[in-house]
Amino acid sequence: MQALQEDFNVSSLVVLCAQKDIESLWGKINAIKGAECHYKDESGKIIVTLESQSIEEEIKLLKQIERLKGVLSAQMIYAYHSTELETLREEIQKQDRIPKVLRDEQTSANEITYSGDVQGALDEILKIQ
Template sequence: MNISSIVVKTLPKYLEQVVEDLKNCKVCDYHMHDEEGRIIITIEGSNVNEELEKLRVIEAIKYVASADMQMAYSEDELDANIDVLNNADAVPSMLNEENVDPSKIIYNGDLKKKDLYGFSKHLENKK
């Protein structure tokens, strides 16, 4: 399941009509709007293609100037990332090696994503 938030823009003089058309189009859920013509909606789909089809319906509504995805949630993508996190070592393997010189380790905020050993070798070669 994918869920995306969309900001729809229209001219203020067409705001009420566009809001009503969005509420009646059956491809999105209306949430709110402001007096400047910005409307917040969400769409859901079983995949990205289904969401894009719904986005095209919204873009085709009369007086819609633009409809841009702002935030997206993909259940499959989340599950895949959770699997990666759950299967990752809590401590990078090079930190458990006895012959590693701690002064050569550079911390950049996330040790799991860094190739610390390769980077340390690179530093040694620069001397």
């Protein structure tokens, strides 16, 4: 990814394409300045992040990806401004939400019992105060 000034936007996209187009699109998207592919699967999904200096530039990057041959759709999932990201980082660092059992390397995965609400826990951790 490009090195950006202090004030910037970060967003994530899910790009859908035919399975036969995944490799080609992976290369084309990564060649776009400000775009980076992170994950792909056999169903035709590519997870991409965009970094830009403004919302206008962010939308231009999204439209550029949408126009690539083979892209069926490109949907923005999350968008953050650098100040929002910093606030989230600070909130996450303040919290010790990882249970001791998950930090203990001696504990086997078979010994861990889940009985919670993942979405609720994430919402609580990421909530901006």
